[in-house]
Amino acid sequence: MTTIGDRADRVPKQDRSRATRQRLLEAAVACLAEHGWTGSTVTVVAERAGVSRGAAQHHFPTREDLFTAAVEYVAEERSTALRALFPQGAADDRRAVISALVDLYTGPLFRAALHLWVAASNEEQLRPQVTELEARVGRETHRIAVELLGADESRPGVRETVQGLLDMARGLGLANLLTDDTGRRARVVAQWARILEGTLG
Amino acid sequence: MTTIGDRADRVPKQDRSRATRQRLLEAAVACLAEHGWTGSTVTVVAERAGVSRGAAQHHFPTREDLFTAAVEYVAEERSTALRALFPQGAADDRRAVISALVDLYTGPLFRAALHLWVAASNEEQLRPQVTELEARVGRETHRIAVELLGADESRPGVRETVQGLLDMARGLGLANLLTDDTGRRARVVAQWARILEGTLG
Numbered sequence A, B: 001m002t003t004i005g006d007r008a009d010r011v012p013k014q015d016r017s018r019a020t021r022q023r024l025l026e027a028a029v030a031c032l033a034e035h036g037w038t039g040s041t042v043t044v045v046a047e048r049a050g051v052s053r054g055a056a057q058h059h060f061p062t063r064e065d066l067f068t069a070a071v072e073y074v075a076e077e078r079s080t081a082l083r084a085l086f087p088q089g090a091a092d093d094r095r096a097v098i099s100a101l102v103d104l105y106t107g108p109l110f111r112a113a114l115h116l117w118v119a120a121s122n123e124e125q126l127r128p129q130v131t132e133l134e135a136r137v138g139r140e141t142h143r144i145a146v147e148l149l150g151a152d153e154s155r156p157g158v159r160e161t162v163q164g165l166l167d168m169a170r171g172l173g174l175a176n177l178l179t180d181d182t183g184r185r186a187r188v189v190a191q192w193a194r195i196l197e198g199t200l201g
Helices: A004-035 A042-049 A053-059 A063-085 A094-103 A108-122 A127-149 A158-175 A182-200 B004-035 B042-049 B053-059 B063-085 B094-103 B108-122 B127-149 B158-175 B182-200
Strands: none
Touching: A004 A042, A004 A053, A004 A063, A004 A108, A042 A053, A042 A063, A063 A094, A063 A108, A063 A127, A094 A127, A094 A158, A094 A182, A108 A127, A108 A158, A108 B108, A127 A158, A158 A182, A158 B158, A158 B182, A182 B158, A182 B182, B004 B042, B004 B053, B004 B063, B004 B108, B042 B053, B042 B063, B063 B094, B063 B108, B063 B127, B094 B127, B094 B158, B094 B182, B108 B127, B108 B158, B127 B158, B158 B182
């Protein structure tokens, strides 16, 4: 029989477990962004998170589990943050929306995701999870983009217009990998925002 | 004194040396595309090219020299092939030009270049060469794109339009890394060709 006392004991334990999990996920993304797939092991991540190797393996039995969960967790956090930027949904300022969408593809999360994708292209045990993750994150990003741009996908070509915009954002992220591309990126975003204004109506 | 006999001896030797160099460069790109940076050593490439390790090191003293030279060599070959597709320069069929530009970012060369970029983002001894190489290849691709699209860069926004198109092409290449994205890519290219037709005039 469960008493109130038992429950009170259990809740903080669940909280601690959730906090440990979150610390591991954040450490995994930081590790992947800084050291790449080869330099990112469960041991290195556990150390960075201040968690024992055993506790890390309790949460994530394999290295693949840890890193796909990490990229997914941070992608979800970013989606939530992006929606929070435009609480009214479709925004009047399309350039601001496009700029915020492009920002999803710069910084440590994109860098971590890129390392994971590239590693998955050569490592069979990583490939299925990462392919599935990429598809899921891609669909979610597309949904947010359509909503914030106020794009009417029932009109011919609108779906492909938004897809191409997100492909451009991904390419801009790649262009930022080795050098700081901020200035050029701002000019490209300004021009493509003008083009989209004319296209999406 | 150089006699005609000496010269005749020397030319085939130079030819052999050039052929060896080319075999090494092609093997390096194939290796990088298939196994990634970690799995691509000078020994593996030399074996694949059917060249001794010593001969490989005579041509390319370091692993970094071999791989940056390899990506540059193939990028040049691709630029030449792209110009040859449209021997008249600016083409009437902009969709065909855009489609050919996007094709530069799919296939083994892009995959090899991507592995090299991602490795360079974590490896200090690779970073300067790759950064410089990426800038050079990027400028050359931009030049070809402007020429084949018949884009007038003196008009405001045209430069950024072409840059954004090449960023989109790079992003489409990345989307093709884990899954065959051919169908979606063709629809995005068709739609953006329509949009650019209106924008470039």
